Amino acid sequence: MREFAAWLQATSLSVTVQSAGWIIPTVQSIHILMIGVVFVSSLMITLRVTRSVRADEPFAAVWSRFAPWMWGGLVLMALTGSVLIIGEPVREVTALSFWLKMALIAISVTTIVIFGRTVRPDTRTSATAEFSVGRRAVAVATVVLWLAIIFLGRAIAYDVEVWGSLSLHA
Protein backbone atom coordinates (compact mmCIF):
# COMPACT_ATOMS: atom_id res chain seq x y z
CA MET A 1 0.00 0.00 0.00
CA ARG A 2 2.87 2.33 0.81
CA GLU A 3 4.35 1.58 -2.61
CA PHE A 4 1.03 2.41 -4.26
CA ALA A 5 0.79 5.64 -2.25
CA ALA A 6 4.34 6.60 -3.16
CA TRP A 7 3.61 5.89 -6.83
CA LEU A 8 0.38 7.90 -6.70
CA GLN A 9 2.14 10.79 -4.98
CA ALA A 10 4.63 10.96 -7.87
CA THR A 11 1.97 11.04 -10.62
CA SER A 12 1.45 14.33 -12.44
CA LEU A 13 -2.15 14.49 -11.18
CA SER A 14 -1.00 14.30 -7.57
CA VAL A 15 1.82 16.77 -8.17
CA THR A 16 -0.71 19.21 -9.67
CA VAL A 17 -2.94 18.93 -6.58
CA GLN A 18 0.05 19.35 -4.26
CA SER A 19 1.62 22.28 -6.09
CA ALA A 20 -1.51 24.37 -6.67
CA GLY A 21 -1.72 25.72 -3.13
CA TRP A 22 -5.43 26.50 -3.32
CA ILE A 23 -6.72 23.04 -4.26
CA ILE A 24 -6.34 21.20 -0.93
CA PRO A 25 -7.77 23.99 1.28
CA THR A 26 -10.68 24.50 -1.15
CA VAL A 27 -11.46 20.80 -1.38
CA GLN A 28 -11.13 20.41 2.41
CA SER A 29 -13.55 23.32 2.86
CA ILE A 30 -16.14 21.64 0.61
CA HIS A 31 -15.52 18.38 2.50
CA ILE A 32 -16.23 20.13 5.84
CA LEU A 33 -19.36 21.88 4.48
CA MET A 34 -20.61 18.47 3.35
CA ILE A 35 -19.96 17.04 6.83
CA GLY A 36 -22.55 19.55 8.00
CA VAL A 37 -25.03 18.51 5.31
CA VAL A 38 -24.56 14.75 5.73
CA PHE A 39 -24.32 14.65 9.51
CA VAL A 40 -27.28 16.94 10.13
CA SER A 41 -29.41 15.10 7.51
CA SER A 42 -28.64 11.82 9.22
CA LEU A 43 -29.27 13.44 12.61
CA MET A 44 -32.69 14.70 11.48
CA ILE A 45 -33.69 11.21 10.34
CA THR A 46 -32.51 9.73 13.65
CA LEU A 47 -34.25 12.43 15.68
CA ARG A 48 -37.46 11.64 13.79
CA VAL A 49 -37.03 7.94 14.63
CA THR A 50 -36.75 8.89 18.31
CA ARG A 51 -39.59 11.39 17.80
CA SER A 52 -37.45 14.31 18.98
CA VAL A 53 -38.15 16.42 15.87
CA ARG A 54 -40.92 16.44 13.24
CA ALA A 55 -42.97 14.00 15.30
CA ASP A 56 -46.06 15.38 13.55
CA GLU A 57 -44.81 14.16 10.15
CA PRO A 58 -44.65 10.55 8.89
CA PHE A 59 -41.18 9.01 8.74
CA ALA A 60 -41.49 8.82 4.94
CA ALA A 61 -41.78 12.62 4.67
CA VAL A 62 -38.68 13.18 6.81
CA TRP A 63 -36.76 10.48 4.93
CA SER A 64 -37.63 11.97 1.53
CA ARG A 65 -36.73 15.46 2.80
CA PHE A 66 -33.28 14.55 4.14
CA ALA A 67 -32.07 11.30 2.53
CA PRO A 68 -31.34 12.93 -0.88
CA TRP A 69 -29.20 15.56 0.88
CA MET A 70 -27.44 12.85 2.84
CA TRP A 71 -26.67 10.75 -0.26
CA GLY A 72 -25.81 13.80 -2.38
CA GLY A 73 -23.52 15.10 0.35
CA LEU A 74 -21.88 11.68 0.65
CA VAL A 75 -21.18 11.61 -3.09
CA LEU A 76 -19.55 15.05 -2.87
CA MET A 77 -17.58 13.91 0.16
CA ALA A 78 -16.36 10.83 -1.71
CA LEU A 79 -15.29 13.03 -4.64
CA THR A 80 -13.54 15.64 -2.50
CA GLY A 81 -12.08 12.89 -0.31
CA SER A 82 -10.65 11.25 -3.44
CA VAL A 83 -8.95 14.52 -4.42
CA LEU A 84 -7.45 14.75 -0.94
CA ILE A 85 -6.16 11.16 -1.23
CA ILE A 86 -4.67 11.91 -4.66
CA GLY A 87 -3.04 15.06 -3.27
CA GLU A 88 -1.64 13.51 -0.11
CA PRO A 89 -1.72 9.71 -0.55
CA VAL A 90 1.08 8.84 1.83
CA ARG A 91 -0.39 11.02 4.60
CA GLU A 92 -3.73 9.23 4.17
CA VAL A 93 -2.87 5.56 3.71
CA THR A 94 -0.23 5.55 6.43
CA ALA A 95 -2.73 6.87 9.00
CA LEU A 96 -4.57 4.35 11.17
CA SER A 97 -7.38 6.93 11.52
CA PHE A 98 -7.90 6.87 7.75
CA TRP A 99 -8.50 3.11 7.58
CA LEU A 100 -10.73 3.11 10.67
CA LYS A 101 -12.68 5.97 9.11
CA MET A 102 -13.18 4.08 5.83
CA ALA A 103 -14.36 0.97 7.73
CA LEU A 104 -16.83 2.96 9.83
CA ILE A 105 -18.17 4.77 6.73
CA ALA A 106 -18.84 1.38 5.10
CA ILE A 107 -20.64 0.15 8.22
CA SER A 108 -22.62 3.36 8.64
CA VAL A 109 -23.76 3.64 5.01
CA THR A 110 -24.73 -0.06 4.90
CA THR A 111 -26.69 0.32 8.14
CA ILE A 112 -28.57 3.40 6.89
CA VAL A 113 -29.43 1.75 3.54
CA ILE A 114 -30.75 -1.38 5.27
CA PHE A 115 -32.58 0.72 7.86
CA GLY A 116 -34.27 2.84 5.18
CA ARG A 117 -35.37 -0.19 3.20
CA THR A 118 -36.72 -2.23 6.08
CA VAL A 119 -38.99 0.28 7.83
CA ARG A 120 -42.43 -1.32 8.00
CA PRO A 121 -45.00 0.34 5.70
CA ASP A 122 -47.31 1.36 8.55
CA THR A 123 -44.42 2.90 10.51
CA ARG A 124 -43.23 4.63 7.36
CA THR A 125 -46.47 6.38 6.52
CA SER A 126 -47.96 7.02 9.95
CA ALA A 127 -47.17 10.13 11.96
CA THR A 128 -48.05 8.39 15.22
CA ALA A 129 -46.47 4.93 14.88
CA GLU A 130 -43.54 4.28 17.23
CA PHE A 131 -40.29 2.65 16.17
CA SER A 132 -39.18 -0.38 18.18
CA VAL A 133 -36.47 0.10 20.81
CA GLY A 134 -34.08 -1.90 18.61
CA ARG A 135 -34.64 0.35 15.61
CA ARG A 136 -34.26 3.47 17.70
CA ALA A 137 -30.98 2.07 19.04
CA VAL A 138 -29.73 1.39 15.50
CA ALA A 139 -30.66 4.93 14.41
CA VAL A 140 -28.80 6.44 17.37
CA ALA A 141 -25.85 4.14 16.62
CA THR A 142 -25.55 5.59 13.11
CA VAL A 143 -25.21 9.09 14.62
CA VAL A 144 -22.54 7.81 17.01
CA LEU A 145 -20.77 6.24 14.02
CA TRP A 146 -20.79 9.60 12.19
CA LEU A 147 -19.34 11.27 15.28
CA ALA A 148 -16.52 8.73 15.29
CA ILE A 149 -16.01 9.16 11.52
CA ILE A 150 -15.75 12.95 11.84
CA PHE A 151 -13.33 12.62 14.74
CA LEU A 152 -11.18 10.14 12.80
CA GLY A 153 -11.21 12.44 9.77
CA ARG A 154 -9.60 15.23 11.77
CA ALA A 155 -7.31 12.74 13.53
CA ILE A 156 -5.68 11.77 10.20
CA ALA A 157 -3.53 14.88 10.59
CA TYR A 158 -2.45 13.75 14.07
CA ASP A 159 -2.01 9.98 13.74
CA VAL A 160 0.96 9.60 16.09
CA GLU A 161 -0.44 12.03 18.67
CA VAL A 162 -3.77 10.17 18.76
CA TRP A 163 -2.67 6.56 18.40
CA GLY A 164 0.87 6.57 19.78
CA SER A 165 2.60 3.27 19.05
CA LEU A 166 -0.49 1.96 17.24
CA SER A 167 -0.08 4.63 14.55
CA LEU A 168 0.99 3.32 11.17
CA HIS A 169 3.40 6.29 11.07
CA ALA A 170 5.20 5.04 14.15
Place this chain on the structure above:
Amino acid sequence: MEIPSIVRSIEASGAGEWMRMSLKAMPVVEAIHVLTTAIVFGTILIIDLRLLGFPNTRRPFTRISDELTRYTWGAFLISAVTGLLMFAANASTYYGNTAFRIKMLALLVAGVNMAVFELVTRRGVAAWDKDVAPAPAARFAGAASIVIWVTVIVVARWIGFTKGYNYDIPADLDLNLQFPAQ
Protein backbone atom coordinates in the same frame (compact mmCIF):
# COMPACT_ATOMS: atom_id res chain seq x y z
CA MET B 1 2.97 43.97 14.78
CA GLU B 2 1.75 45.23 18.12
CA ILE B 3 0.01 42.36 19.93
CA PRO B 4 -2.64 43.60 22.41
CA SER B 5 -2.03 42.59 26.00
CA ILE B 6 -5.30 40.65 26.18
CA VAL B 7 -4.12 38.44 23.31
CA ARG B 8 -0.82 37.86 25.11
CA SER B 9 -2.70 37.06 28.34
CA ILE B 10 -4.89 34.51 26.56
CA GLU B 11 -1.81 32.88 25.07
CA ALA B 12 -0.06 32.81 28.45
CA SER B 13 -3.11 31.37 30.22
CA GLY B 14 -3.26 27.87 31.65
CA ALA B 15 -5.62 26.84 28.85
CA GLY B 16 -3.14 28.02 26.21
CA GLU B 17 -0.31 26.22 27.96
CA TRP B 18 -2.37 23.03 28.18
CA MET B 19 -3.26 23.20 24.48
CA ARG B 20 0.42 23.58 23.55
CA MET B 21 1.80 20.96 25.90
CA SER B 22 -0.76 18.16 25.71
CA LEU B 23 -0.19 15.79 22.82
CA LYS B 24 -3.86 14.91 22.42
CA ALA B 25 -5.51 18.25 23.25
CA MET B 26 -5.21 19.84 19.81
CA PRO B 27 -6.57 16.93 17.73
CA VAL B 28 -9.45 16.29 20.13
CA VAL B 29 -10.38 19.99 20.46
CA GLU B 30 -10.08 20.49 16.68
CA ALA B 31 -12.27 17.47 15.97
CA ILE B 32 -14.95 18.75 18.36
CA HIS B 33 -14.68 22.20 16.74
CA VAL B 34 -15.18 20.74 13.24
CA LEU B 35 -18.08 18.57 14.41
CA THR B 36 -19.94 21.32 16.22
CA THR B 37 -19.31 23.78 13.39
CA ALA B 38 -20.80 21.21 11.02
CA ILE B 39 -23.89 20.97 13.22
CA VAL B 40 -24.20 24.76 13.34
CA PHE B 41 -23.90 24.98 9.55
CA GLY B 42 -26.22 22.05 8.81
CA THR B 43 -29.01 23.15 11.12
CA ILE B 44 -28.79 26.80 10.02
CA LEU B 45 -28.84 25.66 6.38
CA ILE B 46 -32.20 23.93 6.94
CA ILE B 47 -33.63 27.14 8.42
CA ASP B 48 -32.06 29.35 5.73
CA LEU B 49 -33.40 27.17 2.91
CA ARG B 50 -36.86 27.33 4.47
CA LEU B 51 -36.53 31.14 4.54
CA LEU B 52 -35.95 30.88 0.80
CA GLY B 53 -39.07 28.74 0.51
CA PHE B 54 -37.18 25.49 -0.07
CA PRO B 55 -38.19 22.71 -0.41
CA ASN B 56 -41.70 24.12 0.13
CA THR B 57 -43.66 26.32 2.51
CA ARG B 58 -46.03 23.65 3.83
CA ARG B 59 -44.24 23.23 7.15
CA PRO B 60 -44.48 26.42 9.26
CA PHE B 61 -41.20 28.32 9.46
CA THR B 62 -41.60 28.84 13.20
CA ARG B 63 -41.95 25.11 13.81
CA ILE B 64 -38.78 24.30 11.84
CA SER B 65 -36.88 27.12 13.49
CA ASP B 66 -38.04 26.38 17.04
CA GLU B 67 -37.18 22.68 16.72
CA LEU B 68 -33.65 23.28 15.48
CA THR B 69 -32.49 26.39 17.32
CA ARG B 70 -31.54 24.52 20.50
CA TYR B 71 -29.25 22.21 18.51
CA THR B 72 -27.71 25.19 16.70
CA TRP B 73 -27.05 27.12 19.92
CA GLY B 74 -25.79 24.08 21.82
CA ALA B 75 -23.33 23.29 19.02
CA PHE B 76 -22.35 26.95 18.65
CA LEU B 77 -21.53 27.22 22.34
CA ILE B 78 -19.23 24.17 22.20
CA SER B 79 -17.74 25.44 18.94
CA ALA B 80 -16.98 28.82 20.53
CA VAL B 81 -15.31 27.22 23.57
CA THR B 82 -13.18 24.87 21.45
CA GLY B 83 -12.36 27.75 19.09
CA LEU B 84 -11.20 29.86 22.02
CA LEU B 85 -9.02 26.98 23.23
CA MET B 86 -7.41 26.70 19.78
CA PHE B 87 -6.93 30.47 19.72
CA ALA B 88 -5.28 30.35 23.17
CA ALA B 89 -2.70 27.87 21.92
CA ASN B 90 -1.22 30.40 19.44
CA ALA B 91 -3.13 33.62 20.10
CA SER B 92 -0.55 36.10 18.81
CA THR B 93 -0.12 34.10 15.58
CA TYR B 94 -3.88 33.93 14.99
CA TYR B 95 -4.22 37.61 15.83
CA GLY B 96 -2.01 38.57 12.89
CA ASN B 97 -3.54 36.09 10.46
CA THR B 98 -5.70 37.65 7.73
CA ALA B 99 -7.93 34.57 7.28
CA PHE B 100 -8.59 34.51 11.03
CA ARG B 101 -9.55 38.20 10.96
CA ILE B 102 -11.90 37.68 8.02
CA LYS B 103 -13.48 34.76 9.90
CA MET B 104 -14.08 36.90 13.00
CA LEU B 105 -15.54 39.65 10.82
CA ALA B 106 -17.80 37.13 9.04
CA LEU B 107 -18.99 35.79 12.42
CA LEU B 108 -19.81 39.35 13.45
CA VAL B 109 -21.77 39.89 10.22
CA ALA B 110 -23.59 36.57 10.83
CA GLY B 111 -24.53 37.84 14.30
CA VAL B 112 -25.83 41.15 12.95
CA ASN B 113 -27.80 39.37 10.22
CA MET B 114 -29.36 37.07 12.82
CA ALA B 115 -30.12 39.95 15.23
CA VAL B 116 -31.85 41.99 12.50
CA PHE B 117 -33.85 38.93 11.49
CA GLU B 118 -34.87 38.01 15.05
CA LEU B 119 -35.62 41.55 16.23
CA VAL B 120 -37.21 43.00 13.10
CA THR B 121 -38.07 40.59 10.29
CA ARG B 122 -39.39 37.77 12.45
CA ARG B 123 -41.95 40.06 14.08
CA GLY B 124 -44.01 39.79 10.91
CA VAL B 125 -43.65 36.01 10.64
CA ALA B 126 -47.39 35.39 11.01
CA ALA B 127 -47.89 36.76 7.51
CA TRP B 128 -45.51 34.27 5.87
CA ASP B 129 -45.15 31.41 8.36
CA LYS B 130 -46.89 28.83 6.17
CA ASP B 131 -48.08 28.24 2.60
CA VAL B 132 -46.84 31.58 1.19
CA ALA B 133 -43.46 32.82 0.01
CA PRO B 134 -41.49 34.32 2.91
CA ALA B 135 -41.15 38.13 3.00
CA PRO B 136 -38.30 39.60 0.91
CA ALA B 137 -36.43 40.58 4.09
CA ALA B 138 -36.69 36.99 5.34
CA ARG B 139 -35.43 35.61 2.02
CA PHE B 140 -32.56 38.07 2.10
CA ALA B 141 -31.65 37.00 5.65
CA GLY B 142 -31.67 33.33 4.57
CA ALA B 143 -29.53 33.89 1.47
CA ALA B 144 -27.11 36.15 3.36
CA SER B 145 -26.79 33.61 6.16
CA ILE B 146 -25.84 30.81 3.72
CA VAL B 147 -23.20 33.00 2.07
CA ILE B 148 -21.82 34.17 5.43
CA TRP B 149 -21.56 30.69 6.96
CA VAL B 150 -19.92 29.22 3.87
CA THR B 151 -17.43 32.10 4.08
CA VAL B 152 -16.80 31.41 7.78
CA ILE B 153 -16.00 27.76 7.10
CA VAL B 154 -13.86 28.37 4.01
CA VAL B 155 -11.71 31.08 5.62
CA ALA B 156 -11.51 29.00 8.80
CA ARG B 157 -9.96 26.16 6.83
CA TRP B 158 -7.62 28.67 5.24
CA ILE B 159 -6.26 29.66 8.65
CA GLY B 160 -4.61 26.28 9.01
CA PHE B 161 -2.77 26.75 5.72
CA THR B 162 -1.68 30.35 6.23
CA LYS B 163 -0.99 30.89 9.91
CA GLY B 164 2.34 29.08 10.00
CA TYR B 165 3.78 28.36 13.41
CA ASN B 166 5.39 30.51 16.00
CA TYR B 167 8.89 29.12 16.15
CA ASP B 168 10.48 31.68 18.43
CA ILE B 169 13.76 30.11 19.44
CA PRO B 170 15.01 31.12 22.90
CA ALA B 171 18.20 33.21 22.57
CA ASP B 172 20.14 31.01 24.95
CA LEU B 173 19.30 27.75 23.19
CA ASP B 174 22.40 25.88 22.04
CA LEU B 175 21.73 24.65 18.53
CA ASN B 176 24.97 22.69 18.21
CA LEU B 177 23.03 19.47 17.90
CA GLN B 178 25.01 16.26 17.94
CA PHE B 179 23.69 13.78 15.41
CA PRO B 180 24.67 10.14 15.73
CA ALA B 181 26.94 8.79 13.01
CA GLN B 182 25.08 7.40 10.01
